[in-house]
Amino acid sequence: MNSKLNDGLCPSVADRILASIPKLCRTYNGLGCQKYQRILASILSLLLWGVVGITTIVGFSLPASALEYNKEILIGADFSGRDLTDSSFTKANLRQSNFSNSNLQGVSFFAANLESANMEGVNLTNATLDSARLIKTNLTNAVLEGAFAANTKFDGAIIDGADFTDVLLRPDEVKKLCKVAKGTNPTTGRDTRDTLYCP
Template sequence: MGSRHEHDWFHLKVPHLLLALPLVLLLVLGVMLPVQATDYNKEFLVGSDFSGRVLTDSSFTKANLRNANFSGADLKGVSFFGANLEAANLTGADLRQATLDVVRFTNADLTNAVLEGAFAVNATFDGAKVDGADFTDVDLRRDAQISLCKKAQGVNPVTGRSTRQTLDCD
């Protein structure tokens, strides 16, 4: 049988540990919870820096994102419907399953971006750089596809697919 000192330690320390347990669990679970999607709809975000950020399922519908930096960002499932991405940097961005309909990618840099499964039927890509971009299963207008094929080159470093092949150029 333990001494009185051991018995007192148990009664003094255990309640404190039990009180701290919910706080520890909250901190651990907080780290493991998914990032909440954010609504940037109709925002004026010219020149904003979103590089390397996880923005999964966020919405930038009709936002002005001219010259914004999304390089290396996780943009899976993001809605850019009607957004202005003129001269935006989307180098290496993950745009899988994104809504890109009516987006202006004029002079945007989509080098090595992954757009697999994105919806971009009415998007415009005038002057956009698409070297190494992956357009697998992207819904594009035929005229946009033809225009992109004229400058398509490279292989996406993430998927290993040729840009020309993903655009069905040949």
Template structure:
């Protein structure tokens, strides 16, 4: 009887330990994992997400003003209508991200990769785009001209010239 009771207690404790481990590594908090999470309409002002893997997550209409997203893996992320004013996106990978209607006013996109991103109605007023890669990104004509006026450098990851990726004339 004692050995059966000990085995049952051991299994319960192991199950409880596994449940706690799972909770601490991702559920309910922003974790450094590739699990897609929905932060739609969240206020995340000044948040430090640098170096995180947030692939396929959604930040639609979220407020990420003054947040640190440097060197963050944002491939496939949806940032539709997101406020990224003065956000640090240096070295971020936004490949195939949806950034339509996003506001990058004063954002730092130095060495960011936006290849294939959907950004037609995005606004880039006073954004820093040194070394950013805009390959296959469709922009409104006025935003393309605005970016071409300040574009310089070569992306260290893709080796592409920023002005070339923006099709500057």
């Protein structure tokens, strides 16, 4: 009977409970001690497996929680490969940070400093980039579809293969971006120059 419980996650707890059963049996002689032990062992085993099952299901099905990094100094921080959907980095200092291959859908980078940041292959769909500094930022193969980027500075940004479909940009920034725009986005299949309506 102990061997069945020892297969569970908490053998020490199960062993303590089973060790206390003989005391209960001496106190309550008429309960049929062996039958009581088997029932209790089965209940404990089912309970442990139920907890493990629920934890596993919940752990894998919950979406990432939106995080807030507003006004934080995160120079050189590594956020690569993360799901940061709907998180907020408003007015954060993210100079030289790494967001490569991250999901940044709906993220707010309002007035954030992303100078020299690595944003290669990121998904910035519907993100807020208004007043952000994307100077010398690597946006290679990034998807910026529907992003709000009025007053955003892209001086020296690498935009090879970036998708700017439906991005709100100032005309002077579009002109600057068209001078360096090239490539096709591997995710959307759209040509960078076409998404910027370059002549």
